[in-house]
Amino acid sequence: MKIGNLELRKEPLLLAPMEDVTDPSFRLLCKKYGADLMYTEFVSADALVRSIEKTQRKLKIFVQERPVGIQLYGKDIEAMVEAAKIAEQAGPELIDINFGCPVKKIATKGAGSGMLRDIPKMIEMTAKIVRAVKLPVTVKTRLGWDEDSKIIVEVAERLQDAGIKALTIHGRTRAQMYNGEADWSLIGDVKNNPRMHIPIIGNGDLSSPQKARLYLDRYGVDGLMIGRSSIGRPWIFREIRHFLDHGQLLDTPAIPEHVEMIREHLNNSTEWLGERRGILHMRRHLAITFKGLRDFRDLKIKMLRANTAQEVHECLDTIKERYADCTSLIE
Template sequence: MKLKIGNVELENNLILAPMAGVTDLPFRLLCKQQGAGLLCMEMVSAKAIYYNNKNTDILMEISEQERPVSLQLFGSDPKIMSEMAKRIEEKPFSLLDINMGCPVPKVVNNQEGSALMKNPKLIREIVSKTVKAIKKPVTVKIRKGFDENSINAVEIAKIIEDCGAAAIAVHGRTREQYYSGKADWNIIRQVKDNVCIPVIGNGDVDSPQSAAKMLIETNCDAVMIGRGVRGNPWLFSQINEYLNTGKEIEKPSALQVKEAIIEHARLQVEHKGEWIGIKEMRKHTAWYTGGFPNSAKLRKKVNEVETLEELIFLLDKYLV
């Protein structure tokens, strides 16, 4: 199903969630090949842009092949957030997303990410200033609330809509839950019932069936997929097929997985150099091969590889 967010039209309503250390350019390209409707980049610190941090330039690298792309900013200073949004607006992203969901302590302790859920007044200021600062559509990603005693996703969603945001993504867990327990899809439904802008559901979608179930149970406009797609970019094509035809695509074979890891590794080396690229492939290889015979041995060995050649040799030995 196509979806429009502001003036940006998506081919379908399946969205790759922003994940630090995962949704870099190489991985996004693989998800695009598998039919993701929108790709979200790793979150970028507004302060880091302000101070011209060099690593941030790499995080903001975008390829023409992957558009439409959503660039996600995090921060808590309305002036810096809006000014940095303006500073980077000419980059080729389609949507600007504001992170109000990250649960990581170093982010929360700076009153950023999901800590903002405790401060509706500050949320209003950040969103309204950022919306006014740029012409591109602004979206916001939130959680159910900060903890079980302060579930306020509906109140926050109304503020966000009121400030002119084009869409809102809701993760059905509190900050205190991190990624544990079960995501509360009912809160996504409540947000959908209370705002008119598109609502994107997030949490516990790891199969075609769970994606279909979320769309039915919450009435959300789009599904955002995070941890379920690590090592499994095929999930997008599987969900698309299931939603469109009701048919299930077979899981990729060991050979297909091996080919995907090699393609992913080649892209990593191309964009980041061999030393960093292959080092980062260690975790991805573990995700890709989970559940395969000999995967425990492979995971142990992959932590020692330093070159693309060594990685391919290892995959030829263990993924047959």
């Protein structure tokens, strides 16, 4: 698959941009397990233009995680254009525009998926960003605002005409948020539209290797973007890649591998954010990674209340010893 001058393997697997998740510590882990293209957390155009330090840090890219796209969101066209120019200087492989985030504080203000209620503005913003930067510009969006406005087939054509080099579609409307089942049929309609010639990437409910193969074959998309299913389970990229290439399912990693994965993530997180912030950032991953272990409640509470990296590592040592014979989580 090719996005502008960026060449990826056939049927690439992309890590979805997720706020408070896809920082460098997590991206490095997903890269290790086989993700082909990474995205940053959401970057606010307004905050970037105002030189807010926390936002500027999101532009940091490490050599070993490339290729990486920086994803921008905002409602003001001029701020988005200026932010794209700033992001380009950080040296990503591409600039992605967020027209898909359903979170109320973003969407109801006209940014993210809120732009689906003002298609002319969406197209104007996209075209101006494309003209402002030399990097490939891509878009991530949804099927529409609600059940009565699933307009993605038309919108995809107009975004392509505006100059984007690839389009990722999440198979839900904004009104659905993350509820219900993702509808891939309209993603397939976009891909099979004879007017479309840019890569179409599918997103939504990609929770197993079997689903990945099914969606690729049934809907003909060029690539797959994996989001929430990777939290606590970054090896999903390895599992899906192996199944796509060889038609075989890999065994679920044993608990000791879970432990060493989360230990590496913890080390990366504390190095990137500092000990205190790094531990706080990790709590979601710690809880999800070991969800389902039998008789785990007390140890889980202790681990999530830990205030130092050493305390977390001691809990991980206990998990590794106590559940050494477990080959998978017990649901």
